[in-house]
Amino acid sequence: MINLKGRSILTLKDLTKSEIRFLLDESLEFKKNRNKIIKTQPLLGKTLGMIFQKRSTRTRVSTETAMVELGGHALFLGKDDIQLGVNESLYDTAKVLGRMVSGILARVFNHEDVVALAKYSGIPVINALSDQYHPLQALADLLTIEEHLGRLEGIKIAWIGDGNNVCHSLMVAAVKMGINMSIATPEGYEPDPDVISYCRGLQSQSGQISLTYDPFQSVKGANVVVTDTFISMGQEEQAKEKLEKFKAFQVNSSLTSYAKSDFIFMHCLPRHKEEVTDEVIYGPNSVVFDEAENRLHTVAAVLKNLL
Ligand code: CP
Ligand code: NVA
DSSP states (O other): OOOOTTOOBSSGGGSOHHHHHHHHHHHHHHHHSHHHHHHHOTTTTOEEEEEESSOOSHHHHHHHHHHHHTTOEEEEEETTTSSBTTTBOHHHHHHHHHHHOSEEEEEOSSHHHHHHHHHHHOSOEEESOOSSOOHHHHHHHHHHHHHHHSOOTTOEEEEESOOSHHHHHHHHHHHHHTOEEEEEOOTTOOOOHHHHHHHHHHGGGSOOEEEESOHHHHHTTOSEEEEOOSSOTTOGGGHHHHHHHTGGGOBOHHHHTTSOTTOEEEEOSOOOTTTBOHHHHTSTTBOHHHHHHHHHHHHHHHHHHHO
16 A cells, blocks of 8 residues: 655655556546545645745646645745745745645755755655756656556657756656656757666666657657757746757657657647647647646645645
């Protein structure tokens, strides 16, 4: 019996393969029996503090909706709402929230901030996007892949674009669940060497990770083609230089013609035209809105089991 009560999810490294499997099954259960679960109000009386230092549509809306449906309450603590970073340290904020709420969900710039929040608050902390990881996105991505392809083990994901936070979480999810992932980035935008070595340390018993600078090589024979924005939040000043370097990495129909004919296209959203054409993102192989919807079902499973 898997029990995740009181645990934090700062990265999917925090979860075993069986725990990820359990959360995916719980997500599917929420998706299928949402009205029945809402009636049981499993989080009655629980409050979640949601710290957002950056914008969000999917993460905020899915978390707030899930908390309400599960009988709890979500407090939105945006960067202009609380004292954090202006009048108060992260340490003091963590200590105070730890005395009041049942859990914290935090979207931050530095990954070390979610680590510190978990350390000092003493309550479950869920990473809602840091510069290093986006674990909730990867859970929703796994659910979407399994729903559309019927399996996870043995499939090939082609990641095209920036090797940062969303890519890192998908890499960890992939190796743990037996998925092979070919990552094509421009030179200088490869995934973090620590994340690569963590994944390579696991891959003898699970999925394989490979790196290339050639998007066509990555997409060849892929079941899933994924990209993310080329300019992450906080990188606006690098936009000109990055867009130039990422020019050859746009996902368009000439690139996807190298994938399997029944490939699916995924993107965590929000999307910009430079990383994917309308033809692909609004085309028959795209599952981006199922992927977005699955953010609700997966975060509901996470909250129900951790808080
Ligand atoms: N995919 C994702 O995390 O979207 P938001 O930034 O809108 O939350
Ligand atoms: N890589 C993007 C993901 C947004 C959900 C960012 O960090 O802004």
